[in-house]
Amino acid sequence: MKRRVYTGIFATVVCLTFGMLTGCSSNSSSKSTPTIAITATGGTPQNNVAVGTAFAAMSATVTSNGSPASGVSVTFTAPSSGASCAFPGGATETDTTNSSGVATSSACTANSTAGAFTVTATTSGASSPANFSLTSVAVVTSANYVFYASGEDTGGGTGENYYAIAGALTIDSNGNVLGGEEDYNDAYGITSPGEPNTPDTIASGGTLVVDPTTGLGTLTITSSYTSTGVSGVQTFAIQFVNANHALITQFDGTATSSGSLDLQSALVDNTWAFALSGVNPNYDSVAFGGVFSVSAGTLTGTFDVNDADAGISTANALNATASTPDAFGRLIVTGITNPGWGTPITLAGYGVGPEAVRLIDVDTATDPGYDAAVGSAYGQGTSTFDDTSLTAGVFAEIGQWSYTFATAGEFSTDGSGNVTSGIADDNEMDAGYQSLANDITGSTYDLTSSGVNGYGSMTLTNNGDVSLLGVYMVSPTVNMNDPNNTGTDMGGALIVDLSPFGVTQGGMGVITPQTDTTSTDFSGSYAAGFQNFNYIENVDSCGDCELDMVGPFTMVSGGALSTASIGADDSDPFGTISGVQSTGDVYGSTPLPVAAGYFTMQDTNGTPNPLNATIGGLSGYFDVDIFQASATTLYWINIDTYDYSVWLGTLQAQGSFAKARAAHRLATRLQPKKKTTKTTFGANLR
Amino acid sequence: MRRHCLKQTIRVIAGLITGLLFAITVIPLNAQPLGSGAEVPAVSATTKAESHPFYDVTEEITLSGPVTNIVHGPSTGLIPGSHILLVTGAGTIDASLGKWGLHGKNAPTIANGEQVTVRGVMKTIRNKEIFFVRTMVVGGQTYTIRNRHGVPVSPQSRERGEKTVQKGVSL
Numbered sequence: 031m032k033r034r035v036y037t038g039i040f041a042t043v044v045c046l047t048f049g050m051l052t053g054c055s056s057n058s059s060s061k062s063t064p065t066i067a068i069t070a071t072g073g074t075p076q077n078n079v080a081v082g083t084a085f086a087a088m089s090a091t092v093t094s095n096g097s098p099a100s101g102v103s104v105t106f107t108a109p110s111s112g113a114s115c116a117f118p119g120g121a122t123e124t125d126t127t128n129s130s131g132v133a134t135s136s137a138c139t140a141n142s143t144a145g146a147f148t149v150t151a152t153t154s155g156a157s158s159p160a161n162f163s164l165t166s167v168a169v170v171t172s173a174n175y176v177f178y179a180s181g182e183d184t185g186g187g188t189g190e191n192y193y194a195i196a197g198a199l200t201i202d203s204n205g206n207v208l209g210g211e212e213d214y215n216d217a218y219g220i221t222s223p224g225e226p227n228t229p230d231t232i233a234s235g236g237t238l239v240v241d242p243t244t245g246l247g248t249l250t251i252t253s254s255y256t257s258t259g260v261s262g263v264q265t266f267a268i269q270f271v272n273a274n275h276a277l278i279t280q281f282d283g284t285a286t287s288s289g290s291l292d293l294q295s296a297l298v299d300n301t302w303a304f305a306l307s308g309v310n311p312n313y314d315s316v317a318f319g320g321v322f323s324v325s326a327g328t329l330t331g332t333f334d335v336n337d338a339d340a341g342i343s344t345a346n347a348l349n350a351t352a353s354t355p356d357a358f359g360r361l362i363v364t365g366i367t368n369p370g371w372g373t374p375i376t377l378a379g380y381g382v383g384p385e386a387v388r389l390i391d392v393d394t395a396t397d398p399g400y401d402a403a404v405g406s407a408y409g410q411g412t413s414t415f416d417d418t419s420l421t422a423g424v425f426a427e428i429g430q431w432s433y434t435f436a437t438a439g440e441f442s443t444d445g446s447g448n449v450t451s452g453i454a455d456d457n458e459m460d461a462g463y464q465s466l467a468n469d470i471t472g473s474t475y476d477l478t479s480s481g482v483n484g485y486g487s488m489t490l491t492n493n494g495d496v497s498l499l500g501v502y503m504v505s506p507t508v509n510m511n512d513p514n515n516t517g518t519d520m521g522g523a524l525i526v527d528l529s530p531f532g533v534t535q536g537g538m539g540v541i542t543p544q545t546d547t548t549s550t551d552f553s554g555s556y557a558a559g560f561q562n563f564n565y566i567e568n569v570d571s572c573g574d575c576e577l578d579m580v581g582p583f584t585m586v587s588g589g590a591l592s593t594a595s596i597g598a599d600d601s602d603p604f605g606t607i608s609g610v611q612s613t614g615d616v617y618g619s620t621p622l623p624v625a626a627g628y629f630t631m632q633d634t635n636g637t638p639n640p641l642n643a644t645i646g647g648l649s650g651y652f653d654v655d656i657f658q659a660s661a662t663t664l665y666w667i668n669i670d671t672y673d674y675s676v677w678l679g680t681l682q683a684q685g686s687f688a689k690a691r692a693a694h695r696l697a698t699r700l701q702p703k704k705k706t707t708k709t710t711f712g713a714n715l716r
Numbered sequence: 717m718r719r720h721c722l723k724q725t726i727r728v729i730a731g732l733i734t735g736l737l738f739a740i741t742v743i744p745l746n747a748q749p750l751g752s753g754a755e756v757p758a759v760s761a762t763t764k765a766e767s768h769p770f771y772d773v774t775e776e777i778t779l780s781g782p783v784t785n786i787v788h789g790p791s792t793g794l795i796p797g798s799h800i801l802l803v804t805g806a807g808t809i810d811a812s813l814g815k816w817g818l819h820g821k822n823a824p825t826i827a828n829g830e831q832v833t834v835r836g837v838m839k840t841i842r843n844k845e846i847f848f849v850r851t852m853v854v855g856g857q858t859y860t861i862r863n864r865h866g867v868p869v870s871p872q873s874r875e876r877g878e879k880t881v882q883k884g885v886s887l
Contacts, residue, residue, distance in 0.1 A: 188821075189820055189821070191872065217872075309872075311876075312873050312877070313870050313876055314863070314869075314870065314873055315867070338863065338867040339863055339867070341865075431870070432867045432868055433867065460795075460796055460797065460868070462795030462841040462842055462846070463841065530769055530770075532770025532771065532865070532866065533866075533867075565789070565796045567790060571789055573789065573796065573797060573798075573815045573819065574797070574815040674796055
């Protein structure tokens with residue numbers, strides 16, 4: 031009733047105002063023509079609406095000489111072809127303005143073609159339409175992701191243990207975990223009970239929530255193995271690099287680790303390079319690396335071992351059998367014999383894609399050799415490798431257990447086995463040997479004399495105890511950090527430390543080709559993370575214990591590097607700094623380029639520029655260097671000659687993660703109460 | 717490079733210490749109740765690396781004396797991990813026990829003033845003489861602190877060594 035009265039009253043006004051347009055007989059001819067305008071005032075822009083679903087209603091406001099015009103017909107029109115939407119009556123719909131001059135459409139449902147398009151709203155007398163910018167996106171179906179990580183768990187409160195985890199899970203477009211399976215192994219009593227044939231089950235009901243601006247989020251899954259996580263509930267901090275790749279760290283106080291989460295597709299390649307690192311049957315560090323080919327489920331190859339107890343053993347024959355992958359891409363590799371111990375090694379593998387597999391050692395307490403390790407295999411494709419295959423690169427490796435250490439450096443070669451120039455940092459914290467900017471010119475490498483394709487070594491000079499690396503070449507179509515990336519940072523090699531006995535057993539890493547050393551190209555948004563071991567002991571007396579970070583960073587070309595406003599997540603279950611899983615942590619510095627591809631952030635620089643950090647509310651700093659493989663991949667290492675801390679990580683250029691299977695919303699990120707009254711921490715004991 | 721430079725110095729110091737101070741106590745390594753799991757035969761396979769170990773077992777010496785200080789946590793100027801300061805005839809020796817030497821299950825308990833015998837290698841780290849302890853006898857018990865390659869023996873390894881001994885299995 032009210033509407034009718036209202037409409038009646040205003041109809042007269044409208045009639046008078048729009049006399050010429052409506053055909054009312056009046057003396058309007060004696061007045062000037064009003065200025066009619068129509069403006070989009072609601073429902074624009076609308077982005078990332080899945081095809082087949084409705085956009086929100088759109089509103090257009092009509093004015094006459096600047097005043098709201100009620101009772102006016104407005105026609106909304108969607109494109110007749112291509113990406114578009116449909117009103118209940120079709121491509122067009124006519125609505126009438128209300129007393130405020132606003133006409134509101136019905137919901138418009140996106141058709142099956144994804145893309146950006148414009149809906150117009152027109153009214154008589156208006157010289158131009160109102161435009162509504164709408165974008166529909168393809169339906170993002172559920173997908174499988176593979177994850178893996180290694181670090182230290184609390185052993186259910188018994189202390190710190192090495193641990194490895196790998197698995198695959200299905201996540202739908204809303205971030206709901208639909209199911210999955212995983213393997214967990216700390217070789218100290220917390221090992222998936224059904225190994226090797228039956229992995230733990232990941233239940234339906236977990237979630238992946240991601241901040242739509244920064245890509246930082248949280249994955250929560252529930253494992254059937256209740257000895258892991260908090261009664262089986264495992265939480266990971268997730269930093270998306272792009273929709274297919276994220277950095278992860280366990281974030282529930284029961285363990286901390288570094289690893290990745292990657293979109294899964296089918297395996298294709300038949301020739302592989304691989305590397306794993308972990309602990310041997312005596313719970314001391316060990317690393318394996320090598321190459322193999324696969325034919326009808328039979329693996330044949332060559333591998334090296336550096337074992338803290340059993341020694342360095344190279345060119346061992348690898349003969350094994352792989353099972354058929356299950357629904358989550360999990361396969362079992364049997365038949366490998368540990369050359370130092372004479373014990374069998376059983377691995378589970380999760381195929382990530384055509385050229386990548388995550389590997390985890392799944393031996394159990396009842397096996398002759400109860401150990402743990404995790405790593406990857408990457409395809410070699412059809413490439414034939416020789417010394418020309420390594421021309422310039424950045425190498426980075428970390429050792430996690432018996433001795434914690436990290437080294438990173440850059441080099442150029444003559445393509446004939448000689449390193450013609452290079453700089454490296456070496457942080458052998460446990461051994462008290464830490465050196466920066468080591469000149470490694472004169473180092474050599476050999477990718478030919480073994481007679482095994484893609485299986486070689488690099489001999490480093492002047493880099494502390496890191497003097498020999500096993501080098502296992504990967505296909506020039508593989509990005510090892512981001513296996514689904516087919517555009518940047520292709521190729522390189524896996525490396526395993528084979529230096530003579532000392533402090534580097536268990537060291538494992540990569541060589542990434544160096545393709546861009548222009549310092550100003552280090553610019554934009556980056557997903558970053560690091561794996562840290564330190565003796566800071568700020569809350570608990572846990573010497574050489576682990577802390578991990580993931581977070582979004584922004585680099586101003588030639589300027590400051592800092593965390594995005596949401597901050598970073600740090601996992602510190604051992605109380606090295608804050609003792610909590612902290613969020614919103616802040617890092618920042620202005621990296622100083624001192625050589626092509628080499629930046630420093632040191633408190634000893636002429637203008638001190640260490641990487642300042644606020645972790646769980648405690649302020650301190652780390653001395654850090656950065657090696658730039660390209661504008662999209664950089665490695666950073668915590669290094670100083672007096673640091674009681676060592677870390678290694680990556681800065682990976684961030685792309686769009688809009689299509690990541692996740693709930694894209696700002697999740698509540700509570701900063702837990704810190705476990706100390708201290709306000710600062712120190713990693714440097716000069 | 718740094719180890720080449722230090723070898724001569726280390727030998728001289730080791731000789732002085734052994735000659736001037738005290739009678740050397742030869743530790744019965746094959747009688748250790750703990751940590752024997754760390755003693756694993758090396759692999760005889762071809763190695764890519766030249767032999768140049770961080771810890772050279774052929775340079776081991778044995779020292780004894782009372783403990784004057786025990787350092788558990790990080791301390792300025794010291795390499796990370798636990799340390800004990802031993803008074804010997806040649807002076808006070810900074811003995812490094814590594815990150816797990818005094819931590820975790822089955823770790824030794826030491827009190828100031830207690831008589832300790834350590835076997836290991838003297839090294840120069842950050843321009844300081846550090847004695848890297850491989851085995852330690854305290855309270856009549858022998859503890860393996862590092863394996864024969866100088867790698868710190870973890871609490872898990874200590875426990876695993878115990879189990880291995882109990883089972884009579886040789887790793």
